[in-house]
Amino acid sequence: MTPTDLERRETDAVDGAGVAPGAGATIVVCATCRDRADPAAEPPGAALAVALAAEAPDLTVRTVRCLGNCSRALSAAVLAPGAWTYVFGDLDPLSDGAALAEGARLLAASADGTMPWRGRPEPLKRGLVARVPPLGATIPADPAAVPLTEPA
């Protein structure tokens, strides 16, 4: 998939519920992803989460043991009430914390519950693994309806 394909799909109209006004975003960092260059080293996610919590007091930062994206470590997810959830991989623990914080703020400020492609930091474009609609999103029951990500 080319970035152009990704961008088109990401910016197509969606029918998810919007983010609750004023709701904050949460960054969930995997604390058990191994450094592929040095698998014996301490997993870097916990340190990234601690740094994020200190540098981004407007955001909630949590750690979990595995996001199921181990082959693309380091993994993290960005969540907000009523919004799509975004899972990212191939993150650099030393340089991508600011990108995660910026993405979380973009999602929290979004009117339609999606993280806008335009203005999204590059690590969150190339590192996108999945996005998942929020509970309560209007998803057509007819599988042939091609919901959410294709233009009408």
Ligand code: FES
């Ligand atoms: S150990 Fe981090 S995603 Fe599985």
